[in-house]
Amino acid sequence: MTQYSFPWNDVNGDRLYDADDFMRFFAAFLKTGVVMSYKGGLRVRSAQNGMNIQVGSGSAVIGGSSYLNDADIGIQVNVASSIQDRVDSVVLRMDKNARTTQLFYKPGDTTVARNDTTYELQLATISVKTNATQITDADITDMRSDTTVCGWSTPFDNISVDGIVDQYKIIFEQKDLEFQTWFQNLKNQLDDNQASNLQNQIDNLGSEKANDDEVVHNTGDEDIAGKKNFTDDMKTQNLEVTGKLELPSLKANVTTKEGLILNLYKKGELVICRFGGDIANATSGKVLTGPWVDIPFRPTETQQLMGHFAGRDTSFHIDLKPDGSMIWWGATIGTSPLTSRGNANYFLN
Structure with a gap:
């Protein structure tokens, strides 16, 4: 040894x-x-x-x-x-x-x-x-997985589980024997009437239902009380609201390096934009330098937002792109800033 x-x-x-x-x-x-x-x-x-x-x-x-x-x-x-x-x-x-x-x-x-x-x-x-x-x-x-000619290198060798399998097999057989004994004893305790009554209850399980006034029906007019949350899409032909209709809202402010300020207010799918700020160094067709509009306020299609200059009779507009970028389509402004004003609305979809 x-x-x-x-x-x-x-x-x-x-x-x-x-x-x-x-x-x-x-x-x-x-x-x-x-x-x-x-x-x-x-x-x-x-x-x-x-x-x-x-x-x-x-x-x-x-x-x-x-x-x-x-x-x-x-x-x-x-x-x-x-x-x-x-x-x-x-x-x-x-x-x-x-x-x-x-x-x-x-x-x-x-x-x-x-x-x-x-x-x-x-x-x-x-x-x-x-x-x-x-x-x-x-x-x-x-052929790498074929252990006769190659195989995989691991820190583990093949472990025999024959003894464990035999042990669990004995346990399952013993539990099955105990169940069969219990079930046979249960059958012996049931007389004909009890067995018949039990079978009738089993047969009626599929036909039983809740009280008619406690369920929502597919057709007919009825009132539904209490708060209900619908977590998926809902489609309706006509909608009548007698109380308050609440839509989720969100606010954000965007200030470009050229000085244009967008105060954004989102209500459902509608976004209200209020212009502000003093604009300088902007040329027509220029993509305004960041930051860009955040994702919750980005439209699915390009939107033209109109505004005007304070104390002047001239206007401007910007193209708001789906990626949040903005293109200036107004007069060329040099180093002397002009003050922007105005409101614009657009739908996200």
């Missing part, structure tokens, strides 16, 4: 470690296979370019030895036969003699080599049809 522990500080050369020690350490808790969560997972795909494929970036663990690839690697498939189909494969091969782990393309070979010095993980097989001139994704079979 051999007991082994790792690592320890070296004292006069009695603790010298090599790659086998580290591989033994990692193999104890990392299964051999492809690391699913790292980059592209070494997935093999068509390069969409003739007889070419590519292996995605990724990582793998073989017997505790780590392999990393941080970019796609292209592989050219051998020329197709003019006589018969063949099946090739792409493997990740660890060669202890060469002290390396690399991708290998195996034409006409789908076996995996596994011995004392060589260990292969088969990533995919490639069907090369007779006279083929291009490899597509449909020609590639992903």
Whole structure:
């Protein structure tokens, strides 16, 4: 029997470690296979370019030895036969003699080599049809999840749950036996009249309904009291309101860098805009610099909002876009500001 522990500080050369020690350490808790969560997972795909494929970036663990690839690697498939189909494969091969782990393309070979010095993980097989001139994704079979030739590297090994399954099976069988015993005892306690009465109650369950004056009917005039909340769309032919109609409201102020102020008041789908502010450095057709109008006040279609200048008989208008931007369509104003006034209304939809 051999007991082994790792690592320890070296004292006069009695603790010298090599790659086998580290591989033994990692193999104890990392299964051999492809690391699913790292980059592209070494997935093999068509390069969409003739007889070419590519292996995605990724990582793998073989017997505790780590392999990393941080970019796609292209592989050219051998020329197709003019006589018969063949099946090739792409493997990740660890060669202890060469002290390396690399991708290998195996034409006409789908076996995996596994011995004392060589260990292969088969990533995919490639069907090369007779006279083929291009490899597509449909020609590639992903073999990474097949544990007989590859598999996934995880910190967990396969755990046998046979004992747990047997234990729960016994519990379920015991509970089923207890239920059957209880049900049989219940049937024995019911005489013919009780059983008949119980059956009648069961039969009447589908026909029973609430009192007629406690439900809302599909047709007819009736009063419905109390507060009701409708959380979805409602469509009605005619609407008569005898009390107060309340609509949600919202306020906002927008001041552009040119000095134009928009005082916005939203009531339902209607927005009332009151202009103010002293405007300067505005030219016709210019998109006014931010901030723009917030989302709750943006129309679904461009709206033309009219205003005028205080103490003048000239007017202006702006185009309010669905994205909240505003285009100035008024007189060109230099550095001497003009005071804006006016009210404008628009619907959001």
